[in-house]
Each structure stands twice: as C-alpha cells, then as structure tokens.
Amino acid sequence: MRAYLWFELRRLARDPRLALFSVLGPVVTYLIFSGLAGGGDQLEGVDAAAALMVGLAGYGAVAGVLSVGSLVSQERAVGWLSQLRVTPLPPWQAVAAKALVSTLSGVPSVIAVGITGRLQHHVELSAGRWIALLLLMWAGTVPFALLGLAIGYGLAPQLAQPVNFLAFLGLSVLGGLLVPVTYFPDALRHLGHALPTYRYAELGWRSVAGLAPTPSGLGVLAVWTVLFATLAAWAYRRSTAHR
Amino acid sequence: MDDIVVRLTGLTRRFGSVRAVNGLDLAIARGTTLALLGPNGAGKTTAISMMLGLTQPDAGTVTLFGRTPTEAVRAGRVGAMLQDSGVVPTATVREVVELARALYPRPLATDRILAMAGLADRAGRRLDKLSGGEAQRARFAFALSGAPDLMVLDEPTAAMDVAARQAFWAAIHRYAAEGRTVVFTTHQLPEADEFADRVVVLAAGRVVADGPPAQIRALAGGRTVTFDAAGARLEGLELLPGVRSVQVRGDRVVLTTDDADATVLALAAGHGFRNLEVSAGLETAFLTLTAAGTEH
Numbered sequence: 257m258r259a260y261l262w263f264e265l266r267r268l269a270r271d272p273r274l275a276l277f278s279v280l281g282p283v284v285t286y287l288i289f290s291g292l293a294g295g296g297d298q299l300e301g302v303d304a305a306a307a308l309m310v311g312l313a314g315y316g317a318v319a320g321v322l323s324v325g326s327l328v329s330q331e332r333a334v335g336w337l338s339q340l341r342v343t344p345l346p347p348w349q350a351v352a353a354k355a356l357v358s359t360l361s362g363v364p365s366v367i368a369v370g371i372t373g374r375l376q377h378h379v380e381l382s383a384g385r386w387i388a389l390l391l392l393m394w395a396g397t398v399p400f401a402l403l404g405l406a407i408g409y410g411l412a413p414q415l416a417q418p419v420n421f422l423a424f425l426g427l428s429v430l431g432g433l434l435v436p437v438t439y440f441p442d443a444l445r446h447l448g449h450a451l452p453t454y455r456y457a458e459l460g461w462r463s464v465a466g467l468a469p470t471p472s473g474l475g476v477l478a479v480w481t482v483l484f485a486t487l488a489a490w491a492y493r494r495s496t497a498h499r
Numbered sequence: 500m501d502d503i504v505v506r507l508t509g510l511t512r513r514f515g516s517v518r519a520v521n522g523l524d525l526a527i528a529r530g531t532t533l534a535l536l537g538p539n540g541a542g543k544t545t546a547i548s549m550m551l552g553l554t555q556p557d558a559g560t561v562t563l564f565g566r567t568p569t570e571a572v573r574a575g576r577v578g579a580m581l582q583d584s585g586v587v588p589t590a591t592v593r594e595v596v597e598l599a600r601a602l603y604p605r606p607l608a609t610d611r612i613l614a615m616a617g618l619a620d621r622a623g624r625r626l627d628k629l630s631g632g633e634a635q636r637a638r639f640a641f642a643l644s645g646a647p648d649l650m651v652l653d654e655p656t657a658a659m660d661v662a663a664r665q666a667f668w669a670a671i672h673r674y675a676a677e678g679r680t681v682v683f684t685t686h687q688l689p690e691a692d693e694f695a696d697r698v699v700v701l702a703a704g705r706v707v708a709d710g711p712p713a714q715i716r717a718l719a720g721g722r723t724v725t726f727d728a729a730g731a732r733l734e735g736l737e738l739l740p741g742v743r744s745v746q747v748r749g750d751r752v753v754l755t756t757d758d759a760d761a762t763v764l765a766l767a768a769g770h771g772f773r774n775l776e777v778s779a780g781l782e783t784a785f786l787t788l789t790a791a792g793t794e795h
Contacts, residue, residue, distance in 0.1 A: 259601030267589045336587050339641070342551050342572055342579040343602045
C-alpha cells in the first residue's frame with residue numbers, strides 16, 4: 257500500500273491543477289480580500305486578517321481535496337482502477353490510499369495561505385498553534401475527501417467534473433469560506449452554520465483564538481462525515497458490481 | 500489436477516435476458532498459450548472478467564491454481580491486461596513498472612521487464628506521450644512485472660498496427676517460453692492460429708470448437724455439416740469421406756469436413772439425416788451459432 261501511496265503522491269505533486277487551484281488561487285484571493293478588511297476588525301471571534309486566512313486556506317484545501325474525486329472518475333473510466341483490482345493490492349487499501357492522498361491534497365493550500373498571512377499581515381501565532389492549526393485543517397478535510405470519492409466512484413467523468421465544481425462552489429461560498437457568514441442575511445447564515453465547510457473553518461478560527469472545537473461544530477461535521485461516507489461506500493460498491 | 504491452472508465449470512452470466520456466457524466449461528493446463536477466439540459479443544470479455552474475479556458469475560465456478568480468483572490474484576499469481584484499460588497518463592513507464600513490482604511478492608528486475616516489453620528506451624517517458632503500440636506494451640509491462648504464473652490478455656493487440664503487433668507477440672513469446680500460462684482473447688483467426696497452441700472458439704457464450712490451431716484452421720477453411728441427432732446413426736460418422744471431426748452439440752450433430760459434397764452423399768447413402776445444413780468456414784459457424792444462441 258505504501259508503494260501505491262507514493263505513486264499517487266508523486267502524480268499529485270506533478271499535477272499543475274493542484275498548484276493553480278489550491279495554492280495560487282487562494283493565496284491571490286486572500287491578498288485581495290484581506291486588503292479590503294480594515295485593520296483591527298474582528299470576524300468569527302478573531303482578527304479579520306487571521307479569519308480570512310483560515311477561510312481561504314480552507315477554501316483552497318476543499319478545492320484540492322474535491323478535485324481528487326474527479327480524477328478517480330477518470331481513472332475508473334479508463335479502466336485503471338480495474339487494472340489495480342487484478343493486482344495483489346487489496347481494494348480497501350486502494351480506496352484508503354486514495355482517501356489519504358485526497359486529504360493530503362488540501363495541505364499545500366493551508367501552508368501557502370498560512371505563510372502569506374504570516375508575511376503579509378503578521379498573523380502571529382506560537383509554533384505550537386501553527387502546527388495545531390495545520391493538523392486541524394488537515395483532519396477536517398475528511399468529510400470532503402469522502403464526498404470527492406463519492407462523486408468519483410459514483411459519476412462518469414463528464415458529470416463528475418461539473419458536479420464537483422458545483423459542490424465546491426456551493427459549499428465554500430455558503431459555508432462562508434470566501435465571505436464570512438456574518439455578512440449573510442439571517443436565513444442564509446443559518447444554512448451556512450449547518451454546512452460542513454463552515455464547521456471546518458470554525459475548527460481553524462477557534463484554534464487561532466486558542467479555543468477548543470465546539471461540540472455542536474464537531475457534531476455537524478460528524479453527521480456530514482457519516483453521510484458522505486455512506487454515499488462513498490454505496491458509490492464504490494455500485495462501481496465495482498457493474499462490470 | 501496440479502497441472503490445471505484455470506478451471507471453469509458451468510460458468511454462466513446473464514445481462515438482462517442475454518446470456519453473455521452460457522455454461523462455459525474449460526480446463527487450461529500449465530504452460531499453455533490459449534486463444535479465446537470469437538466474434539464481438541461472443542462473451543470473451545465477460546468470461547475473462549469472471550475468470551479474474553471482477554465479475555461474479557450467475558452460476559458455475561472459477562478456480563485459478565485450485566483457489567478462488569480473488570485469492571489467486573491476492574497471492575500475486577495472476578497478471579492481466581484488460582480491454583480498453585488505460586494507465587494513468589501522468590505517470591512514467593518506470594513509475595508504473597515500479598508500482599507493479601512493489602505490489603507483487605516476487606517481481607522481475609526492472610531492466611528485465613523493460614527489455615521484455617521492448618520499452619528499455621522509453622522508461623522515463625510519460626504514458627500519454629507514448630504511441631498506441633508502446634502504451635499497450637507499457638500495460639503489458641505492468642502485467643508482467645510481478646512474474647505471474649498466469650497471464651490474461653483481453654484483446655491485447657486491438658489498437659496496434661502490424662509492426663507493433665509483431666513486437667508485442669515477440670514479447671509474449673519470451674514470457675510464455677518460461678513455462679508460464681497465457682490466455683488471450685482475439686476476434687482474429689490468424690492471430691489465434693499463429694500465436695496460440697490451443698484455440699477455444701466461443702460463440703454466443705458457448706464453446707463451439709476447441710483444439711490445436713491446425714484443427715481450428717481446418718474448421719475455418721472447410722465446411723461444417725450439421726443435422727438432427729434424433730434418429731441419426733452416430734457410429735462410423737468419422738469414417739465418412741472428408742470428415743475431420745464429429746461432435747454432438749445439444750440436439751445437433753456437427754461434422755467438420757474438407758469435402759462437404761462427398762460427406763453429404765455418403766451420409767445420404769448410409770446414414771440418413773434430418774434438417775441437414777452445410778455451412779462454410781468459421782465466420783459462418785460464428786454467425787449461425789450466434790443467431791441460434793440469442794434465440795434462447
């Protein structure tokens with residue numbers, strides 16, 4: 257399984273889309289948005305520059321994580337996944353490696369936007385808190401990795417890509433990763449609070465503020481994780497039973 | 500028993516009302532290079548898919564090396580090239596080969612794999628930068644990396660030109676020469692004739708002929724004479740002029756003959772028949788049997 261993991265990571269690192277959408281995109285967006293926020297403003301309980309940093313790091317991470325789902329769809333269509341199934345690699349390991357690679361593809365965004373926040377806006381955190389933030393922002397991508405796999409195993413490539421993009425756009429905008437939900441009308445804000453993207457970023461905001469995650473936030477994330485896992489398992493079984 | 504690598508027993512798979520594979524029985528001995536020959540839709544790919552454990556049969560069993568396909572695959576005894584199965588384009592030939600080597604318990608050396616597949620000078624190249632024939636050989640390299648005892652190839656040369664085809668078969672031969680078992684599918688008789696030492700002809704999911712290439716070639720070039728088995732006198736049929744083989748399939752007797760006229764005249768004189776049909780060559784046999792098969 258380690259060999260397959262390395263194989264996948266090397267391919268991922270070589271994919272220009274990852275650098276473009278989940279590193280360059282969020283960094284540039286962060287620079288623009290954070291420039292608009294006034295110094296000393298508070299958002300989500302922390303300094304605006306730090307709040308936007310977390311939001312856009314999460315935005316890029318979700319983009320990276322979900323995009324792996326589209327790739328799964330293509331690999332399935334060209335028969336690569338069937339090819340792997342006639343090697344000694346157990347299918348569950350192939351899926352687990354894919355899920356892990358998927359979550360890891362969110363990490364470059366968190367690092368890149370974090371560095372930008374530190375350099376551009378002097379977001380000051382202790383080393384331990386930076387590490388905690390990175391780990392939380394990594395672990396929090398699990399539900400999105402599962403959603404990506406559900407899309408990748410469930411849909412044909414020509415459908416997977418647009419569905420992926422719509423899921424990403426809807427979740428990240430409504431979840432307040434780009435524009436904080438504070439600026440939303442009431443109904444939309446309540447919706448935002450129920451989304452995994454908001455609760456994902458909340459992990460980061462509270463971590464920056466030195467607070468533990470809220471039980472309700474973890475609860476919402478857990479519910480979405482179970483839902484997406486069920487969906488992914490169903491899509492996977494369907495994709496292998498079909499041939 | 501020990502020498503039977505693949506054993507299919509009563510293997511059946513339906514898609515809706517169509518029986519893609521219909522009661523397939525087949526035992527393949529170690530060291531055989533076997534061609535599964537048949538027209539498109541004969542059930543070759545479905546049979547291969549069940550043989551590898553990718554598709555579950557509706558009825559019947561598959562054993563590879565006396566175990567289930569999944570167990571044999573997990574144990575690293577099987578390598579396969581599936582039909583239309585691409586390899587991930589962003590990887591290089593070497594990366595794909597190294598991956599396969601890591602997945603199998605007793606892999607071949609990388610240089611040997613590349614040489615066998617004729618890709619020694621393409622190791623660093625990305626798969627999407629290869630020609631069609633080279634890409635196919637890269638997939639072959641992936642399949643052979645683990646030195647599997649059984650190699651299964653589904654329409655391996657479908658996308659190749661003549662030169663690529665020759666190079667590819669040369670590679671297969673180097674591999675099979677080491678006492679390994681190779682099963683490949685094709686819809687081209689010359690390919691089966693040239694490269695296999697046993698040819699199994701499949702039509703409408705059933706075996707319609709099984710023998711060494713020479714016998715299948717004769718079947719293809721000659722005629723088949725079929726008539727109802729009911730009421731026919733079967734003994735002595737193989738002695739009739741021109742007759743090469745006698746088989747009873749369902750309720751029909753099938754004679755293959757080099758001289759259909761002489762066979763039919765002798766039949767009329769000595770044996771009698773009902774619902775006699777004479778058909779030419781393998782292609783006709785394919786069509787007849789395919790049509791008969793789908794009526795069920």
